[in-house]
Amino acid sequence: MEKFKSLPAATRSTIITYAMVVIAFLIMQGLLSVGAVSNSTQGLLVPICAYICMAISLNLVVGISGELSLGHAGFMSVGAFTGVVVSTALAGSGTSGPVRLLVAIFAAGVSAAIAGLLIGIPVMRLRGDYLAIVTLAFGEIIKNLLNNLYVGLDVRGLHFSMSDAASLGMAEGGKVVINGPQGAVGIDMISSFTAGFLLILFTLFVVLNLVNSRSGRAIMAVRDNRIAAESVGINTTKYRLMAFVVSAALAGMAGALYAMNYSAIVPKKFDFNTSILVLVFVVLGGMGNIRGGIISATLLTVLPEKLRFIGDFRMLIYAIVLIAVMLVSNNRALMERLHGLAGRFRKKGRAPSPAVASKDGGDLS
């Protein structure tokens, strides 16, 4: 414990974040093995993992790089459909599920990174509100492109079309992988909770390592003071673009994980609402606070499902909870009292829980 306390604050925070994820996973695995988890909750596990990855990746843009991006679901969908196509194409080759998932997620990351780069180059000329609006527009453009995309697979390989399924010109026995607005159907459901957990760890690894490196410091310098960053020789466009592209790649990976948890997925799933949902995770968890984002992504994905029993009122409760959390976390007197309580518990010899440590807010990771 003493040795832990003597570590630099950033390292300590990183360790706590990893520990939190690993412990949560182990507890969940334990509950699953004794059968204490309902079917509906089990169905939520992979989406939670995907949304956590989304929250971490968006945090890189919104919290670390300080740009408001409203089109993050677009990259998620690019990754989702790339992942589906790749895994379907590999299905006949006799590779095992996990290997196919790995390849699909990797391909999804690469394609989303390319999309991020193509969008980022024009978008990074803008700042603030303008950037937010243009990313929103690009998110919608991606959705509409995918709405018109037809991909088929037959013995000769992949076929692409932007008009309809018939124009794919497939040989006998060909299979339509992506069917325009109907999306992808008959997906091989190869995502698993363990895969989701590993992807969270990977996403954390990339983001936290990037933040604590030369490039990450340059990204934060641009966020804190663009003019000062330029004056010390930082190419601001390069580092804003770097954060944007890395974030897009990670979102694409999360998208692939998410898509392969369902047998069918439509492009409409990744619309503006999803972008906003992920943004809410980030804002609620505290911008730049990666641990906070993980917690809020989990709670806000579980909450609507757990409130299903009250029917139409659930979104009302959801909204009230959001408002309440925002008010409480901005109420200094209340937060101080909570800190006081936590301090009293700590004195009794208990180890500080990650949740308490993360309340400082604003710290990185």
Add this chain to the structure above:
Amino acid sequence: MTRTEGTYKAQAAAAGKRDAAKQRERTKMVPVVTDSIIPERDAGQTILECRHLGIDFGGLHAVEDFNLTVGKTEIAGLIGPNGAGKTTVFNLLTKVYAPTRGTILLDGMDTANMTTDQVSQAGIARTFQNIRLFDTLTVEENVRIGLHNQVKCGMWSGIFRLPRYWLSEKEFHDRSLELLDVFNMADNAGDIAGSLPYGAQRRLEIVRALATSPKLLLLDEPAAGMNPSETAELMEIIRKIRDEFKIAIMLIEHDMDLVMGVCEGIAVLNFGRIIAKGTPDQIQANPQVIEAYLGTQETDDATVRGGR
């Protein structure tokens, strides 16, 4: 057809080049008697050379015909009443603004097509009138960011923690502490920059600027908001930087004790034009400077207007 067109294009290109060359000639080669404030120092070795530098904002000539050279290890002062265009000159030198006219030569290199970050890499560092630190980061991180172009480590090395990363982090740490130590700030390395007291923030900004290993350091009102004892300390720091880092320093300052005490040469700016250049003694005795600062008697009004 292709041939004639080709020749035509080549001719046009050559003509374009000639024009550009002519234009440079015009801005550079106009004979200027001497712009160095103290020519005897550095024996003609200049680090900065401004030729007919000017910028317009709309119809306003914010800076006009600014000619100045600064020697390799000179401490130069730029003074003038509020709104004279002093900070604009700094912004021109660092390419925050693109000059409308004129040439800037840094160590003999034309900075015409450079952006702010390239100018920094070429060797001009600066501090700001209103402090611009990376407030949410620690003191050490601020200096590490200053070292950005001195220590290299790519994105992939950073993400995947390749050996390059560990080497670079060690170098970042050692060099930033070394720099902070020069200014007795090593103990504050872990503090958040935004929480430092005012004087320390100003010092940290200087340390961060020095981390870019500049050839020329621009200080924009370094003594603003400091008490006399802090100002005296700052004068020591400025001399120490020049002596230890062997670089040129150019500073904007309203505190005349500091300017007269530390600067070897002073240029006075008023309404965007240099009205006087010289040693501190010469400047103090210059009637035009006194007039610019204190104004003139009403009876002289007509002559003053004519003079400008």
